């Protein structure tokens with residue numbers, strides 16, 4: 001459950017502790033990553049040495065190094081510490097040793113009364129393990145795009161202050177409560193109590209959270225993320241199976257039957273019920289953003305040798321806040337739409353990620369005169385941006401529909417990614433050879449159908465999502 005902290009109600013100690021915990025989390029993550037990177041280098045050096053020792057020529061050594069089986073076999077004879085990658089357990093142990101070492105930069109952990117939870121360290125290392133596992137998963141199945149925006153996953157990168165999303169997590173929320181309702185002590189509807197941080201006021205009403213806990217759910221973890229200028233906290237509850245009511249489609253859902261959902265090119269979402277949901281930021285938002293950006297451009301920025309002016313910092317902060325408000329508005333709207341879809345129908349069809357009627361980006365065109373630089377390839381920056389936003393939206397809609405359909409007893413059908421849903425006529429089934437992204441309206445030359453392109457695609461997705469025996473002979 002995602003809650004937004006009321007920044008005005010934070011005490012100075014809490015604010016300091018939030019910053020300090022985020023800083024610790026980032027430092028530990030980066031230290032762990034650096035340790036693993038160094039281990040990788042060391043292991044490769046050991047393999048090189050070995051390859052050159054047994055090979056008779058440079059080429060043969062290179063062949064050996066490229067041979068995964070040879071590497072695996074050789075590593076069996078490597079020293080113990082090269083065979084096993086440092087993981088969250090061994091790194092956690094090493095961290096504890098470092099805190100006792102007066103020369104280490106983590107020594108403050110041992111001497112200061114800093115209040116940062118030990119869980120912040122273990123979660124940072126756990127996150128690092130997860131990031132590496134995601135990388136290997138992605139490397140093993142390259143055709144499955146596991147990132148939300150559909151791109152393949154890279155090796156974990158260092159977290160930079162200000163540029164990375166600040167976050168940390170605390171576990172074992174109910175450890176002190178000995179089976180009692182951990183938030184019983186606070187009876188107002190807008191507070192949560194987190195170990196170390198104390199009682200925090202949030203914007204949302206925590207009644208639902210409390211009700212789950214009373215019914216037997218156990219609060220597990222709280223993850224804090226800095227968003228814009230404020231903090232959010234998501235609380236994870238472990239809900240025993242017997243507490244969850246079984247979800248069955250309602251009579252209304254069964255009567256409504258199936259719906260096709262298209263993540264539109266020109267609209268946010270198109271439904272086969274002929275409904276278009278628009279998702280562009282409002283004109284007022286664009287106007288305010290442009291005005292602030294123009295203002296910032298006239299002020300003394302960070303590239304100036306004296307550094308940014310106080311005015312520039314303030315303008316930048318206002319831009320961040322404005323964009324954050326817009327993100328929240330959009331996120332709320334997306335939740336509204338997916339909930340309406342999940343509660344309104346029995347079967348919901350959506351296209352598979354990755355393709356979804358999106359044309360591939362033009363390939364980068366390398367500049368033959370200068371290695372590593374690229375010539376313009378006709379891809380407008382704006383088009384690329386729109387595409388990546390649409391892809392992210394797509395992933396988010398699918399994710400929300402996945403869990404919401406299971407809550408509301410609906411069925412989600414992922415439609416084959418190779419079905420030409422946008423080029424096919426939903427009236428007669430004729431397929432067009434080309435349909436440009438700029439064409440907002442689908443016109444069929446065969447049967448004369450004229451329909452918004454996204455609505456046409458949504459209708460096709462609906463027919464593909466229907467069980468074959470009820471396919472109405474459309475396709």
Ligand SMILES: [Zn+2]
Nearest residue numbers: 425428444447
């Ligand atoms: Zn037609």
